Amino acid sequence: MRPRAKHRPQAGRRRPSPAAPPAEPVPLAITRLGAQGDGIARLPDGAPVFLPDALPGERITARLTARRGDGWTAEQLTREADSPERAPPPCPQFGVCGGCTVQHLADTAYAAWKRGLLMETLARAGFADAPVAALQRTPAGRRRRADLAIARAGDDVRIGFNRRGARSVAHIAGCLVLDPCILALTDPLRMALAGTPWPQRAGSAVVNLTDTGADLLLEAEAAPDAGARERLIAFARGAGLARLSWRPARARGADAPEPIIQFRAPRMRFGDVVVPVPPGAFLQASPEGEAAILAAVLAALEPLGKRGGKARIADLFAGLGTLSFPLARLGRVLAMEGDGPAIEALGAAARKADMAGRISAERRDLAARPLAGNELAGLDAVVLDPPFAGAEAQCRALAGSRVPLIVYVSCNPAALARDARLLAGGGYHLAGATPIDQFLWSGHLETVAVFQR
Secondary structure: OOOOOOOOOOOOOOOOOOOOOOOOOEEEEOOEEOOOOOEEEEOOOOOEEEEOOOOOOOEEEEEEEEEEOOEEEEEEEEEOOOOOOEOOOOOOOEOOEOOOOOOOEOHHHHHHHHHHHHHHHHHHOOOOOOOEOOOEEOOOOOEOEEEEEEEEEOOEEEEEEEEOOOOOEEEOOOOOOEOHHHHHHHHHHHHHHHOOOOOOOEEEEEEEEEOOEEEEEEEEOOOOOHHHHHHHHHHHHHHOOOEEEEEEOOOOOOOOOEEEEEOOOOEEEEOOEEEEOOOOOOOOOOHHHHHHHHHHHHHHOHHHHHHOOOEEEEEEOOOOOOOHHHHOOOEEEEEEEOOHHHHHHHHHHHHHOOOOOOEEEEEOOOOOOOOOHHHHOOOOEEEEOOOOOOOHHHHHHHHOOOOOEEEEEEOOHHHHHHHHHHHHHOOOEEEEEEEEEOOOOOOOOEEEEEEEO
16 A cells, blocks of 8 residues: 655645634624625734624624634724714614614615625526526514423523624514514513423424414423413413414424414414414515515416316425415425324314315425425426425436426525535526515525426
8 A cells, every 4th residue: 555645735725723712802804794794804814814794895893703614703993994884773672682683784885795695606506697586575564473482590581692703692672673573572471481490401392373363382391290381371461362273392392392372273374374373383584575485386386377277286295285276276285294293283274175176285205205206297287385404315307307497495505505516417407586685684585496407
């Protein structure tokens, strides 16, 4: 066996940065805004530095705090001058609450940055020439779904979002993103929990604003005792909840939630069909965001309207049928979803609406067993709306298919880029993409991407 040659550094290769941050402050020039809303600068060795609340063009003296990938996070010490695109954050909790990261950017520049996130991601994936539509924007104060953290320290109970850069919880004193109906629940819930030792340390509150009222699912390590249940029922009645449930923490997708009290059955209307909503079910973040997604999907499928209602469409990762029921106007829909309660609710609603002949519902883990091979034959279109991690296995199967039209609804540009490369390898081209700002003042972005053969 030949001995290995000694390693020689390649020309231009960045030297690894030290493991511990230097103690002395460093001067930084912010060159761009990153995908999470951090200002990005570079050290003399080329390592990137990520600074919250910093904008391109600003010169900042900062202290490096911790490693992040091949670079550093940092905190500002001084800022020489403000960027002309800097604006006063509208929320007094900005910089403390970790929910919003880009409220300090002027509105026009913010919209350009948000659309640019998608354009940059697609360009890096090899789709620099793909048409990107104007940013579809949703208004503030319309977030109808929230996953709030609960933290207890003795009698002190906090309900809110995680603090920026920390694991502690910032109590919501006000929020410009949440629907006021969700915001109005936080103080009464905090007071109800403060009078009982449940939960002992931490938990979460998943809130959905359904058509019939607020549906609240509490998660904690142990079940509430009789005293806690009594206080929670009184809270639910006073707050006008439709339903209150609980389940063990970290049991999502495993243990079924246990209802504590139900005053009205939570329901949602999708298309012309009313669907029962299981506790903690996924809903699009806002009614306006849902409407924008549906409009973009239907626009992409408009040619199928010429089939006289005879198109064959697969709706993958269908959830409760947000898209399935409107799509049924175009033809027969095969709805697939891995979450049992969601697909059962979809199927039950289809049967009750006498649509069983137009919508078939099947529970299926599409990551473990994607729709593939002969199952895809004869389909006129596939619509998929996967979770944050994307749909790698399903897109591999689609890449080998002859489906003429694929409409991909994404909440993660990076996963979309990866899956788009798979489809491109199978002969698809990206005909266009529509960015939808459903998650205001954050780096999260919804996209409807259209792929054709």
